[in-house]
Amino acid sequence: MKLLRKRLEWFGQLALLVFVLGSVAFLSAITAMRFAIQGREVQMPQLAGKKTTDALAVLQKLGLTMKVDDRVYSDKPVDTVVRQSPPPDIKVKRGQRAHVVLSLGPQHVTIPALTDKSLRATRIELLRGGLQVGELSSVYLANYAADDVVQQEPAPGTSDAISPHVDLLVSLGPRPPAYVMPDFTGLTLPEAEQKLAGAGLRVSKITSFALPVMGSGIVAGQSPLRGARVDVNTTIELQVAQ
DSSP: OHHHHHHHHHHHHHHHHHHHHHHHHHHHHHHHHHHHHHHTEEEOOOOTTSBHHHHHHHHHHTTOEEEEEEEEOOSSOTTBEEEEESOTTSEEETTOEEEEEEEOOSEEEEEOOOTTSBHHHHHHHHHHTTOEEEEEEEEOOTTSOTTBEEEEESOSEEEEESSOEEEEEEEOOSOOOOEEOOOOTTSBHHHHHHHHHHTTOOOOEEEEEOOTTSOTTBEEEEESOTTOEEOTTOOOEEEEEO
16 A cells, blocks of 8 residues: 555656646747747838838848839939838838838929919819819909909929919909898798898798797798898898798
């Protein structure tokens, strides 16, 4: 019995030793794999703003490569990196490719003279020259017909433009006559419409709702309110009792 007990204790100690050694070996393998994986990772550098040769040299030092996906017009010098993917400062594996977009430099375009032309004619001329209408602003001007181009930016001539857009200031023509919004409350709808028509205005929207304290067809509310400045382009809304 004593001999059997000693053998069992010996086997138990041996099994425990094997388990401990196996655990240590497993943990060591995991740690080694982790260090090996981390050793194959690098941080993606900032490439935007660098010349192609400089960007490629930085990538090669880190074990990375580069692929040019596109070239675009920009304010940066020719062959300068404009955009990159993956973005900078993220972890990537060695051998990964950085996709970049390179600059073609500013675009050389000839800006035509557009003032005193209609907006429609201006759009056609810009399209023919490979250009587009940029920011469009408008203003009332008594000395210009509606839809005439008054100013442009850039000015006519050859220009180095980042994008082929021309900003325009367009006349709305003479300012239409303005009126002070009267009070229509208590009038019938035909009376209100007749009063507006006398000033060259019209009702744009009529909203009906139940209002027992007022007779059917009587104006109970309005927008704009009394005293507001209105013209022929103003949206006038009346609320009428049913």
